[in-house]
Amino acid sequence: MILFYGGNGMTEASLIFFLLLTTRAIARWLERGALRPLITAAGGLGLAYLTRYEAIAAGAAVTALVAAVSYRRARGARRRQIAIADAAIVAAPMVFAVTAWAVVSWVIVGSPFPEFSSVYGNASYVTLGSSTAASGLAALVRQMVALEPLIVAAVALALWLAIRRRET
DSSP states (O other), X not given: OHHHHHHTTOSHHHHHHHHHHHHHHHHHHHHHXXXXXXXXXXXXXXXXXXXXXXXXXXXXXXXXXXXXXHHHHOOXXXXXXXXXXXXXXXXXXXXXXXXXXXXXXXXXHSOSOHHHHSTTXXXXXHHHHOSXXXXXXXXXXXXXXXXXXXXXXXXXXXHHHHHHHHHO
């Protein structure tokens, strides 16, 4: 699937690559606590945002994780400063990418975030597809079954295994 999307010029493959790079770097940072993996993760997050804006959720999660882990690892009166510094290191490239992209979009298109405000953006699709909550839920279920036809069997198997293991 990754090769198919990458071969078609779709951005999902690039996003997955940068998020995997970030994940690997964060795992190394969690293990070693060194600065280099933290910088690698930061660069991966910045490039992931430049690939697709959905990466901002991953950036927020990674920043929160780094702040929490740094705070727990540090000792003494400087715990807070160390946590803020590590969080700033990992968030800075993404914040720069978001800011730079917004400024460039504002100059070119006249809106800092046209993906949300334009007729072709998410806002139009969301209003088009969400007339009521019930129809939205039904549409979500239809999409999930269409995209993942074995999901019903997988959920049933998972429930059966959970019940079976709970009994023993």
